[in-house]
Amino acid sequence: MSAPRYIFALALLGSSLPLQAQSLDDDPLLGELKLPTVLSATRLKQSPAEVPGSMTVLDRQLIRASGARDIPELMRLVPGMMVGYYSGNVANVNYHGTNISEARRMQVLVDGRSVYRPGLATVDWTDIPLAIEDIERIEVFRGPNTAAYGANALMGVINIISTRPELSQGTRIKVTRGERGISDLYASQGFSFGSSQARLSLMGKQDDGFDHIEDGSDYRDGRRLNALNLLGNTDIGTTQSVSWQLGAKEGSNQQDYDYRIMAEPTDDSYLFDRAMYNLDPNTNSDTTARDYFIQLNWKNDLSPDHRLEVKTYAQHMERLSQWRACDSPVVFSPELRELHLAASVYARRINYILRNRSGVWADPAFYSNWMVNYDGMPAELLPLVADIAAQHAAARDSEPTCFTLNENLRETRYEAEVQNTVQITEALRTVFGVNLRYDQAKSETFFDGKVENTVGQLFGNLEYRVGEHWLLHAGAMAEQDQLSGFSFSPRLAAHYFLAPTHSLRAVYSEAVRSPDMYENNAYWTYHPTNFTGSPTSGDTYYASAEGPGDLEQERMRSYELGYNGHVHSLGLAIDIKAFYDEIDNMISQPLQLVKFEPDNSSFTRFTGAEAQADWTITRRDRLRLTYAYVDFYASNELDQRLTPRNSGSVAWLRNWGWDIDSSVIYYGADQLNERRFERLDGRLAKRFALGQSSALELALNWQYRLDDEGLTWDENLFDDRNHFYLSAELDF
Template identity: 50%
Template sequence: MFPGTPPYPRLLLLTALLGGPAVADDLFIDNQDLPQVLTATRLKQSPAAVPGSMTVLDSELIRASGARDIPELLRLVPGMMIGYGAGNQPTVNYHGSNVNDARRMQVLIDGRSVYRAGLATVDWSDIPVALEDIERIEVFRGPNTVSYGANALMAVVNILTRNPADSHGTRLKLTRGQDGINDYYASQGFGWEGGDLRLSLSGQQDDGFDEDQFGHDYRDSRRANRININAVHSLAANQTLEWQLAAKEGSNQRPYTYKPVFGSYRAGDNADVNAKDYAGSLRWNIDLNPEHSLYIQGSAQHFERQQVWRACDAAIAFSPELTRMWRLDPNFTEKVARNLYTGKLPSTSDPQLSALLGQVRDQWANGGSNTICGDVDQSTRETRYDLEIQDTLSLTDSLRLVSGVNYRYDKADSQTYFNGSVDDQTWRLFGQLEWRADEHWILQGGAMFEHTQLAGSSLTPRVAVNYLITPRHGLRAVYSEAIRSPDMFENNVNWSYTVRNLSANRYGLQNGEYFVKTRGPGNLDQERMRSRELGYNGYFSDLDLSMDVKLFYDEITGMISEPLQNNQFIASNANKARFSGSEAQFDWRVSARDRLRLTYAYVDAWASNPADRRLSAHNSGSAGWLREWGQGWSSALFYYGDDALNQYRYERVDLRLAKRFKVQGSQLELAALWQQRLDDEPVTVPQNRYDSRHRLSVSAELEF
């Protein structure tokens, strides 16, 4: 499906063809009805004036795709790599990164970050928002620390929900399908003089993948229930107050992956995670005058992951002497542990290690090899408070400034990962200046200063030059720098397992401490990225065609690439990576009934740590055809593909057919979605397999 050579000549040829005589007149025709995007700089801008690459997934695309979650929607974004650690553990990376940990993107819901600073991750399966509540998703494809702080290293995904004023009435939806798909959505919206409110309830359930590479049943189902309240109040002619509340509870199965050091004991298969999320935000918007606006936003959220499982190992695993040996020399201790059964123990000239080795050998001979079991609590809790003030000012007709300050407090609590709790405080100052030098040239510059209690201070800039051929056609050149601060786990992990309720009392302990312990370095530096981009964005009104093309070259230094595992985890800034290539996206409304959409990305990835390029497909993309057939019938056909994600090819075709009916003043839509894999390979990792290459689901939605 994909060629093996870079697409630069083809993209330039296509651009030339689209800019030929058939559309030449359009370059000099314009009207004032320009689309606007907000995520790039926090200023409302036309796509041609943005200092970077933007993809907007509108409500029509979201609905037509039939996607059930946000990662599947992001397959429509060029350069976005979607992988799965398990059926309920999707990972989303822009251009690529480690297959298990997506740590380098900022994800926002109406401006509130859902990135978990404690464990350096985004729980894509547990984001507390229903797709039916989303109006659009704006994706800034590139570093944007300038606008959104650390963790906006490679991209920003901003999920924007529908205005309650556009959600009046009742909406009900049910979805059923193969692989245990069982989703629901219900919302009620209403308004009063000076305000509007929407209440929605939603749920999601499926069985994940069917079997692993050995043909065994795979424990990776998910279940979630959500409640969301969104309200807007008009306080005065120039003031509004917005508030949101969200709560989510659910469970994610986890395959039992515990591997004892001593022997091959197995206690069960339940390592499931029960998840609870709570969030609230309040935003006060003030228009001081037509050229000056201000907002103050505060938010609070709490993540809770409860995970308790049964583990069995030899009694020696909880020996205090073996623990002391590990602290002195982990490599030597691991050799001892691996060879106790054979008796071929390593020798040492260190008197402390030698004495401890003798004690451990005696313990092993006196019942240390007997199996004991206990309960492991791997639960985590994270809390965040965030306060932000932003000021937007038009200094002149050609000069605009957005500036602001942000304070954030994060706390992570886990007996397993932190031996208690760790907290951090972050202060940010940000600013972006846009100068329209004349009707063609726009110069933009911005910077962000950030200070964190755990990682120190940083300053990141961005400069961009846009040349507007017309207001709808622009060329851009962008240079930006970005950072990612090491998160609490990477820098401050204090990882040890306390096994409670031991089945046998050894060494005078009712609760045992597993001998392997991991400590974070505590002095990690920030990852740094330098990005260069050349691009074109245009809209041809005669054809109703939007397009964006870019060439990029990104370098990341000081990368923290070590996998998060409790076995000699030694985080460092020793790694680096480079991503270069090109991307293109085209959105063409061929007629009043037809819409075509194409995306393509070529990524040439290099990394000093091979794990950092496993999720970098050289060639990836999507193609879609949306059609209104008349008399309530509609269809959507999508293709998604990449040539090698973690060495596995992925190609899929989705077909959605829908029929709308009017029933006594209400609107009813019945839809069916058929998904067909065109390859026969696992998804991202060997254990992710389905019994069948196709999946069918159906939905019914009623609005009144």
């Protein structure tokens, strides 16, 4: 999406709005306009003009108007946030882009609980056990925030905040049906007992993902999930309260058959080739996902100027995948494993030799010359190559060897935190605390057992007002990671207030990201079971990948200049920032079984500007604009794929009266893995009052792709640019 095209979209939507904005001070129906506050920037409650950085808040009205079924789609409303899809059930959300297939550099919280997976350091966006209908708002800190939330908040923090149970009493049922297999169900019941108020929510979600891959065949990337969430608040006297939450989720994500054959069939003159041609495994490597968590948060207002909080939670995630595979018995050959351990590229050449038995690779003179002169293989290893080729040649008159593989992974986290917030004087306030976390990842395939980690944190943020115009901020996090060592992340910021709701800011931050367990401590190899077919000369699969164990933390330095302002009389809020960010020691290599070579050799630099404006034009019209320009350099080409230079959104929300609401939202980016993305979304809803305390809302949601490209990847294709789904929601 080019900048002129973005401006054209803005003008197109703007032409539908009233030509002259009405002063909100003159609108008696709107009432007093209250300034919002945010909680996720420094752990202190602040107005947007006081935040030491850039903040985006997606409120309940905007979330509902978007018609989004999933949280990643909401992130398109955040300037500089890039959303890519590996498949229909695997989304990646990156601030300013970088790697297309991994999102490892943002902290994601649900009510303060991290859903950033400890083993693989990713977020399963489609598996978060929280219904979008239960979200009150999403606060996004756009920039490094390790000073407040520790390593992994390298490029930002997304805090998803649930609606308080006292605001969602009664019964609510919502059904959504639509094209592409969409079949969603949501139900909640609010209730009270004693001094507690609670809400029980049930959620079911299902769709078929993308329609087909590039060759026109069906794409197996659908999903199905069911989740339960129980949220409650209990008052303990006049100064203390406990919020508690528990949840569970189960589901399955479709995945294509996930095994690459070493010896692909080439003709039908041998039993092996005929069997492999006719093989229909009738199995797949679909992933079964199960999540469980329990969370407690105790607050004690010791005085009007002093609050003590204790937060603790436990969570467990399971991703289970098992399937049958068939191949030449040579994949269990000790000679092939020896060749792989010498260098994985040598084993990859064996694949060429076995797949091209009638071509040039069948000539020993050719492949010997290639492997020695081009791959650098020592000549003394050539007998291994000849031996492996002979083993397979002898096996071609036999059936293939079949076996069961799995990629099961179980991740567990326990975390406890104490936080102290004190208003020391009228001009000085602080928040400080300590956090202790234990992570565990168990997988026979990925870790050859279990990997554990313990992380301790000391954090503090200080805010000092100097007269009417200056606000100074200092924050830091000291963190001791058992696997990665010690780190210190400071942040300094200064605000100059042009007026109480208008400030200029300058921010300097340093941040880190610790290598995850998989990058640094993997020992990935298959442990096959249930062998059938041809016998093997060994029971150990040839390929393995071992983490280096000595990866250093990624380090980021960030400079930001910005403006935040709120014009009360116009209902207009604006945030603008210019930034310069650089990350070194980056780990950018693909984490795969073959050619697993992570290191700290990559570097990325981002320079640019972002803007967002939210304008409540009248009591019926709201216009919201975002735009990001990012100029970047990345030493690794994989980090160049999800960073468009121009991206943004335009949203118009309208209440027409008679309980009719509409929204039109344009999203655009000029490069998502070298593919243009432009989409126009619409929502039209009508609410019918059924009684004093009950109502029915019917809504039509519509998406239209303005481009004709695959979404992120070539194979992510839909049959039709148009996409419709309907929802019916009953409250009583």
